[in-house]
Amino acid sequence: MLDKTFQATDTEARLYAAWEKDGAFAADPQSPASPFTVMIPPPNVTGVLHMGHALTMTVQDILIRWRRMQGRDALWQPGTDHAGIATQLVVERQLSLEQQTRQALGRDAFIERVWKWKAESGDGITKQLRRLGASLDWSRERFTMDEGLSRAVREVFVTLHRQKLIYRDRRLVNWDPHFRTAISDLEVESKEVRGNLWYIRYPVDGAPDLSITVATTRPETMLGDVAVAVHPEDERYAALIGRSVILPLTGRRIPVVADEYSNPEKGTGAVKITPAHDFNDFEVGKRHDLPLIVVLDAGANITLEDIESDLRIEPGLADPEFVRGLQGLQRDDARRVIVEELERLGLLGKIEPHTHQVPHAERGGAVVEPRLTTQWYCDAATLAGPAIEAVESGRVTFVPRQWENTFFSWMRNIQPWCISRQLWWGHRIPAWYGPDGEVFVAHDEAGAATLAAAHYGETVALTQDEDVLDTWFSSGLWPFSTLGWPDKTPELARYYPTDVLVTGFDIIFFWVARMMMMGLHFMDDVPFHTVFIHGLVRDERGQKMSKSKGNGIDPLELLDTYGADAVRFTICALTGVGRDLKFGPKRVEDNRAFITKLWNAARFCEMNGVKAAPGFDPAKVVSPLGRWILHETSKAVQEATAALEAYRFDDYAGACYRFVWNRFCDWYLEFTKPAFTGEAGPEAEELRAVTAHVLDVVLRLLQPVMPFVTDTLWSEFGFGSSGGLIGAAWPEQIPVTDAAGAAAELDWVIRFISEIRTVRSEMNVPPSRLSPVLLQGATQENVDCATRWREAIGRMARVSEIEALQGEPPRGSAQTVLGDTTLVLPLADLIDLDVERARLTKELDKARGEIEKTERKLGNADFIARGKPEVVEETRERLVAQQGERDRLQVALGRLA
Numbered sequence: 001m002l003d004k005t006f007q008a009t010d011t012e013a014r015l016y017a018a019w020e021k022d023g024a025f026a027a028d029p030q031s032p033a034s035p036f037t038v039m040i041p042p043p044n045v046t047g048v049l050h051m052g053h054a055l056t057m058t059v060q061d062i063l064i065r066w067r068r069m070q071g072r073d074a075l076w077q078p079g080t081d082h083a084g085i086a087t088q089l090v091v092e093r094q095l096s097l098e099q100q101t102r103q104a105l106g107r108d109a110f111i112e113r114v115w116k117w118k119a120e121s122g123d124g125i126t127k128q129l130r131r132l133g134a135s136l137d138w139s140r141e142r143f144t145m146d147e148g149l150s151r152a153v154r155e156v157f158v159t160l161h162r163q164k165l166i167y168r169d170r171r172l173v174n175w176d177p178h179f180r181t182a183i184s185d186l187e188v189e190s191k192e193v194r195g196n197l198w199y200i201r202y203p204v205d206g207a208p209d210l211s212i213t214v215a216t217t218r219p220e221t222m223l224g225d226v227a228v229a230v231h232p233e234d235e236r237y238a239a240l241i242g243r244s245v246i247l248p249l250t251g252r253r254i255p256v257v258a259d260e261y262s263n264p265e266k267g268t269g270a271v272k273i274t275p276a277h278d279f280n281d282f283e284v285g286k287r288h289d290l291p292l293i294v295v296l297d298a299g300a301n302i303t304l305e306d307i308e309s310d311l312r313i314e315p316g317l318a319d320p321e322f323v324r325g326l327q328g329l330q331r332d333d334a335r336r337v338i339v340e341e342l343e344r345l346g347l348l349g350k351i352e353p354h355t356h357q358v359p360h361a362e363r364g365g366a367v368v369e370p371r372l373t374t375q376w377y378c379d380a381a382t383l384a385g386p387a388i389e390a391v392e393s394g395r396v397t398f399v400p401r402q403w404e405n406t407f408f409s410w411m412r413n414i415q416p417w418c419i420s421r422q423l424w425w426g427h428r429i430p431a432w433y434g435p436d437g438e439v440f441v442a443h444d445e446a447g448a449a450t451l452a453a454a455h456y457g458e459t460v461a462l463t464q465d466e467d468v469l470d471t472w473f474s475s476g477l478w479p480f481s482t483l484g485w486p487d488k489t490p491e492l493a494r495y496y497p498t499d500v501l502v503t504g505f506d507i508i509f510f511w512v513a514r515m516m517m518m519g520l521h522f523m524d525d526v527p528f529h530t531v532f533i534h535g536l537v538r539d540e541r542g543q544k545m546s547k548s549k550g551n552g553i554d555p556l557e558l559l560d561t562y563g564a565d566a567v568r569f570t571i572c573a574l575t576g577v578g579r580d581l582k583f584g585p586k587r588v589e590d591n592r593a594f595i596t597k598l599w600n601a602a603r604f605c606e607m608n609g610v611k612a613a614p615g616f617d618p619a620k621v622v623s624p625l626g627r628w629i630l631h632e633t634s635k636a637v638q639e640a641t642a643a644l645e646a647y648r649f650d651d652y653a654g655a656c657y658r659f660v661w662n663r664f665c666d667w668y669l670e671f672t673k674p675a676f677t678g679e680a681g682p683e684a685e686e687l688r689a690v691t692a693h694v695l696d697v698v699l700r701l702l703q704p705v706m707p708f709v710t711d712t713l714w715s716e717f718g719f720g721s722s723g724g725l726i727g728a729a730w731p732e733q734i735p736v737t738d739a740a741g742a743a744a745e746l747d748w749v750i751r752f753i754s755e756i757r758t759v760r761s762e763m764n765v766p767p768s769r770l771s772p773v774l775l776q777g778a779t780q781e782n783v784d785c786a787t788r789w790r791e792a793i794g795r796m797a798r799v800s801e802i803e804a805l806q807g808e809p810p811r812g813s814a815q816t817v818l819g820d821t822t823l824v825l826p827l828a829d830l831i832d833l834d835v836e837r838a839r840l841t842k843e844l845d846k847a848r849g850e851i852e853k854t855e856r857k858l859g860n861a862d863f864i865a866r867g868k869p870e871v872v873e874e875t876r877e878r879l880v881a882q883q884g885e886r887d888r889l890q891v892a893l894g895r896l897a
Helices: 008-021 051-069 084-097 107-121 124-132 147-162 219-224 235-240 279-287 320-324 331-345 380-392 403-412 445-456 471-475 490-495 505-523 555-562 564-574 585-607 624-645 649-677 682-702 707-717 739-762 780-788 790-797 833-858 861-866 869-895
Strands: 035-039 073-077 166-176 181-183 188-204 207-216 227-230 244-246 253-258 270-273 348-361 369-378 397-399 431-433 439-441 498-504 528-534 771-776 799-804 813-818 821-826
Touching: 008 124, 008 564, 008 707, 035 051, 035 490, 051 073, 051 124, 051 498, 051 528, 051 555, 051 564, 051 624, 051 649, 073 490, 084 107, 124 555, 124 564, 147 166, 147 439, 147 471, 147 505, 166 279, 181 369, 188 219, 188 331, 207 219, 207 227, 207 270, 219 331, 227 235, 227 279, 270 279, 331 348, 380 403, 380 505, 397 403, 403 505, 431 445, 439 445, 471 505, 498 505, 505 528, 555 564, 555 585, 564 585, 564 649, 564 707, 585 649, 585 682, 585 707, 624 649, 624 682, 624 739, 649 682, 649 739, 649 790, 682 707, 739 771, 739 780, 739 790, 739 813, 739 821, 739 869, 771 780, 780 790, 780 799, 790 799, 813 869, 833 861, 833 869
Parallel strands: 035 073, 035 498, 227 253, 397 528, 498 528, 771 799
Antiparallel strands: 166 181, 166 369, 188 207, 188 244, 188 348, 227 270, 244 253, 431 439, 771 821, 813 821
């Protein structure tokens, strides 16, 4: 016998362990079934389950469980990413607590320490995925630094280098001065910072009374200025184009150039150009063949190496000794000192408060510097061509389709990909340097030594490159490296290309595009056919979750409080195509009520003798009630299947919810009560068999999204094979004899009861007072139908009797229309009609007043322009609700006319 309530905490760990032990998640390369493959976006080994993980993993698990039930050989490939900078940060923090540094420890000892940490603590995220119910094939778990994947990384690097698609170059990169490494754009987050705009005068060479003023947020980088740019059509500076100005402090002459990068309407219209410390300036520098002068070192401290020989004495403008005194100063300190000196020299104009976006390192929080360094690069433009064609030709489809435009925009304007990182943890670049700096790229040191000996004619000492590869380099190989490439494994032949990738829009460029580039180049095929891009998880008001706002949600706490099924179903119900999720604990709590509803329905069935009915044939069902619910069940199966095929997870959840809560629980089970509690007979036996069949289908429909509660109920009722629900077949539509006739009859009865309930509720008729119902204008067929269902109508609508009305309705009646029939409820003896009419009129006046206020607010242009988008949207939603309430009250008053 089922417990009174479903105990999620007691059930989940036990069930999951049993599934994993029984190999329920395992793919089978020998299976004759058609494969279905999903690659997990590998979470960082340092990771903790957050709402983004919960969203993407739930969606993937729904797809995998569904396809598994459809008989596909489903592989959901698990694994984790070594997460170079994130993992190094974790271990460095541990060392700092021990008053140690990685530099003091040495590279080899530090790497050993990281591996030790990974062995002890690095599986936290995979344990949390198990708590969520994710049915990954854990027997195939991979790690981006395991030997198999490392061999794939070396093979790709060596091959691309030989093809001249990997090379070394000196360019600007995002630089983290704390870790002293290049980082990717995804590891950079812009933060709004309150600072200043400093207006600095640059004297025109040869015209001491003439100067050009630039506005800058970074006076400290002016030491590396190589030009001042003005717009070619800015008449204010037309006479200065081609002349030179004197760079304050250093005395260097720099040209005034014409370039459209300068905005005449911003600041003074003149901008200082520092190509070695600004990405936009770098492009201006290339267009005008300007020099690159570095004035900040790897730690963001002033370095004078590039300008020491170029310092000039300019009385009142430049003092070499002052500049030399800046050597080694941290950038913020240098800024303060430089501003003070400019002010002393009379070269500082006004200072304006200025709020702007400043790039910060996601890990560690350091302000990111654009820095000119020599790095390893990949020719992304060449690799991007086939990936662009794959989307253009439809071999890869984005859902929703608008993300294809984002993909094209990024890929058609792609820049060289900086693939080297100045870290210790990661795939070390397989390149070795000879005594003269000649580089030798090979799979291992022995191979490099052979190349070097051929080059030099003798054996020489080699030094391996200190850098490691960008994490995205190895994760870009994920769809085929995890399957055994570069070996030709059975798994590679069977499961590549994969079917669908589920991910967020923020890594379309960083991961999706790179998997496509690498897959097409090395496997000569796309890595997946469909890319489902889900939205962001936002709070209940639609705001982005953040630590600063304090509106973040911990999914682990939700799992503890409400159970995995409630969390999963809520995510599914909110995941529509092309929209973000407004998520909050209240929604999870509400959906736990759905689980409770299902559980209580199952207990009702069990207490009324419902159990698996071997040999049940739906085609032989006689009763209209049985045929109706079988027809509704088939409709639910069709809707749920179509929704999953189209990645409309919200529609799948909605179809299941409506059918279970409304059709099955609220109507069908209520209708069965007389048969279940009355004398035994053919009708009761048939309805028990029908109920068992429908409950079986319900549990199978819900298994992909609510695996724990459905498996528990499935086992309790003895449905299907001993393999459990996870191995059961996805339900199919079944033909129902005279489905139209059964649907017409039961739908009419349901609408009859619903209309009576609505009228009684609107008129405040006490539940204890039964009311008669008179049928005006009813056909004989409708009268007969109402008579057949008299017991159910009386019990469920609180009706004392049903009769055909001859003549006019009695005074004091409320009326409602059901098709061609008017339902008349004599209420004079049950309520005070004048009091109810006055109450409804008062509520209607109030509703109209609220609508008027809300419409005035939305008609205020200032409110629309200045209000927060989520507040404006809430106001619009409130207006719709108010209008709905007004319409309801108008209808209610009309019933008393």
